Amino acid sequence: MIETQPYISSLLRRKALKFITLMISLSDTPASTHKPQNPELDRKNSFLSLKHYLPRTWIIFTVFFLQILLLLAARNFHISTALTARHESPPISAVHAGNTECPSGKFASEIIYHNRMLNYRCRTLDAESATAYYIPFYAGLAVGKYLWTDSYTAKDRDRHCRMMLKWVHDQPYWKKSDGRDHFLTMGRITWDFRRSKTQDWGSGCIYLPGMRNITRLLIERNSWDYFDVGVPYPTGFHPTSPSDVATWQNFVRTRTRTTLFCFAGATRGLIKNDFRQLLLNQCYNSSGSCRVVDCGGSKCSNGTSLILESFLWSNFCLQPRGDSFTRRSIFDCMIAGSIPVFFWNRTAYSQYEWFLPGEPESYSVFIDKTEVLNGKSIKDVLEKFGKDEARKMREKVIEYIPRIVYAKPHEGLEGMKDAFDVAVEGVLNRVKDQEQEGYKW
Numbered sequence: 001m002i003e004t005q006p007y008i009s010s011l012l013r014r015k016a017l018k019f020i021t022l023m024i025s026l027s028d029t030p031a032s033t034h035k036p037q038n039p040e041l042d043r044k045n046s047f048l049s050l051k052h053y054l055p056r057t058w059i060i061f062t063v064f065f066l067q068i069l070l071l072l073a074a075r076n077f078h079i080s081t082a083l084t085a086r087h088e089s090p091p092i093s094a095v096h097a098g099n100t101e102c103p104s105g106k107f108a109s110e111i112i113y114h115n116r117m118l119n120y121r122c123r124t125l126d127a128e129s130a131t132a133y134y135i136p137f138y139a140g141l142a143v144g145k146y147l148w149t150d151s152y153t154a155k156d157r158d159r160h161c162r163m164m165l166k167w168v169h170d171q172p173y174w175k176k177s178d179g180r181d182h183f184l185t186m187g188r189i190t191w192d193f194r195r196s197k198t199q200d201w202g203s204g205c206i207y208l209p210g211m212r213n214i215t216r217l218l219i220e221r222n223s224w225d226y227f228d229v230g231v232p233y234p235t236g237f238h239p240t241s242p243s244d245v246a247t248w249q250n251f252v253r254t255r256t257r258t259t260l261f262c263f264a265g266a267t268r269g270l271i272k273n274d275f276r277q278l279l280l281n282q283c284y285n286s287s288g289s290c291r292v293v294d295c296g297g298s299k300c301s302n303g304t305s306l307i308l309e310s311f312l313w314s315n316f317c318l319q320p321r322g323d324s325f326t327r328r329s330i331f332d333c334m335i336a337g338s339i340p341v342f343f344w345n346r347t348a349y350s351q352y353e354w355f356l357p358g359e360p361e362s363y364s365v366f367i368d369k370t371e372v373l374n375g376k377s378i379k380d381v382l383e384k385f386g387k388d389e390a391r392k393m394r395e396k397v398i399e400y401i402p403r404i405v406y407a408k409p410h411e412g413l414e415g416m417k418d419a420f421d422v423a424v425e426g427v428l429n430r431v432k433d434q435e436q437e438g439y440k441w
Contacts, residue, residue: 002123002132002424108234109219110138110187112406116420119410122428127173132431133182135214137164140187143203147192154198161193161205169210179213181431189220189324190228215427220326223350229426230351232419233328237335238408242416245405249398252337255312260286261341261382262314264293264300264307264329275343278372279318286379290314311336315390316365316382321347331404334363339393341378343369354426355403355419363396 114136117123124130142160146152168174174182186193186205195204205211214227221228239245267277283290291310293300300307307329311317317333318341325346333340342348342364349360357363367381385393407418417425 002117002120002130002134002428107140107144107187107219109217109231110140110185112234113185113217113420113423114138115410116406116412117424120424121411122424130173131181131428133173135164135168135182135184137161137184138187139164139184139193139203139205143188143192143205147202154195154204157195157203158205158208161203161208161211165208165210177213177434179210180434182213183215183217183427185217185231187219189326190216190218190222190225191220191324194222215430217423217427219328220324221351223346229354229423230326231423232331232352232355232404232406233326234406235328235331235335235404237405239405239413239418240408242413245402245413245416248335249401252312252335253395253398255337257313257315257338259291259310259314260289260379261316261318262291262293262310262338263318264295264310265320266295266300273373275320275369275373279320279378282372282378283318289379289383307332308336311338314338315394316341318378319347320344320369326351334397334404335401337394337398339364339390339397341365341367341382343367343372352404354422355400357396357400363393363400 117134117136127133137160139161143157146157168179168182190206192202193205194207195202196207206216212227215229216227217229217231219231219233221230237248239248261283263279263283265276265279267280268274280292280294283292291314293306293310295307311333315338317329317336317338319327319330319333321327321344322329325344326348330340330348340348340363343366345366348356348364349366360366365382365385367376367378372378402413402416402418403422405418406420407413412418412421
C-alpha cells in the first residue's frame with residue numbers, strides 16, 4: 001500500500017501547495033538543455049510594442065490570423081482526404097494527440113503520476129500500514145522557471161527541493177528505513193537535477209543531503225544510479241479503455257507500410273560530425289526507401305501529424321539520441337507500430353527495463369553509431385530483415401504498447417496495466433526486496 005495524504009495535508013497547512021499550482025503554469029518551458037531567450041519575455045515585449053498601434057494592428061493581425069486558419073484547414077482537409085482514400089485512417093476514439101486535455105509534452109509526467117496516485121487502488125490513508133510513501137512534489141516544474149535565464153542563482157534553483165527534503169525528513173515515517181521506501185516523480189531528465197558546480201546547468205536536487213535513498217521516476221535515468229528509474233515519456237496517446245488500446249493495436253498491426261524506414265528530427269549544426277545530419281543524408285540518398293520529416297527550426301516543437309504519418313507508413317524508424325541520450329520519439333515510433341532502430345545502448349536498453357522486452361533483438365535493431373560514422377549503410381542493414389522476421393518484431397512492439405502509454409482515466413485501465421501501473425508496482429516490489437534479509441544493493 002502507498003500512503004500520500006499526510007504529505008498533502010501538511011503542504012496545505014504550510015501553504016506550500018501554492019508551489020504546485022504555480023508550477024503548472026511553468027510547464028511550457030522548452031525541452032532543450034541549451035539556454036534560449038526567455039519566451040515569456042519575448043511575448044510580453046511583443047505585446048507592449050503593439051500597444052501604440054491599436055486597434056489598427058489588431059485588425060491586421062485578425063486578417064492575417066484568418067488567412068492562417070484557412071491555410072491550415074486546407075492542409076488538414078488534404079491530409080484527411082488522403083488517409084480516407086486509402087481506408088486506413090486512425091480510429092478517432094483511440095487517438096488524443098493534440099488535445100489540450102491530454103498533455104503530450106511539457107514534462108507532464110509529474111502531473112500524470114500525482115493524479116493517478118490520488119485514485120490508485122493500493123493507496124491507503126493509514127500511514128502505519130503503508131509499504132511505500134509517495135512524495136507529491138513537482139521537482140521538474142519547480143525548477144523550470146529558473147533554467148532559461150541568468151537572473152536566478154543556484155540557490156534559487158535548489159530552494160523548493162531543499163524545502164521538500166527538510167519537511168520529509170522531519171516525518172516519523174522517514175526514519176523507518178532512512179527514506180528507502182520513499183519515491184517521487186521528477187518530470188525531466190536526470191541531468192537537469194545533477195548540477196555539481198554552482199555555475200553549471202540545472203538543479204542540484206539529486207545531490208542534496210537526504211535525497212540519496214529516494215527512488216526517482218525520471219524520463220531519462222543515470223544508468224549507474226540504482227535510485228534512478230527510467231519511465232516512458234508521455235505521448236499524445238491516452239487511451240480511455242482497454243478497447244481503445246485493442247482497437248489501436250489492431251489498426252497499427254494491419255497497416256500497409258510502403259516505406260522501409262523513416263527519420264524525424266533536426267540536425268545539430270553546431271556539433272562537429274553531427275550524427276543526425278548523417279542520418280538525413282542516408283535517408284535522402286536511399287532512393288525512396290526512407291521517409292524524412294526535417295524538424296529544423298521549430299517545425300516539430302509541438303508535434304506534427306507528419307511525424308505520426310511517417311511512423312505509420314514505415315517498417316522501421318531511426319532513433320538516435322536526442323539533446324540527451326533519450327527522446328520522446330522512441331515512444332511515438334513504437335505506439336505507431338514501427339520498429340525502432342537504435343545507435344546508443346543508453347537510448348533505451350539501459351533506460352526502460354521495466355517497460356520494454358528483455359530481449360532487445362525481439363523488438364528493435366541496433367546499429368553501432370561508430371559503424372554509421374564509418375560509412376555503413378542503414379538501408380543495407382534493414383533490407384536484410386525478411387517479412388516474417390519484421391512481422392514478429394512488430395508484433396512484439398505492438399504487444400508492449402499498453403506498458404508505454406499513460407491511460408487518461410485517473411483510475412487507469414480495468415484489467416490492463418499501463419506505464420503508471422508498471423512503474424508503481426516496480427517500486428513496491430523493489431521496496432519489498434530491500435526488506436529481505438541479505439539483500440544486496
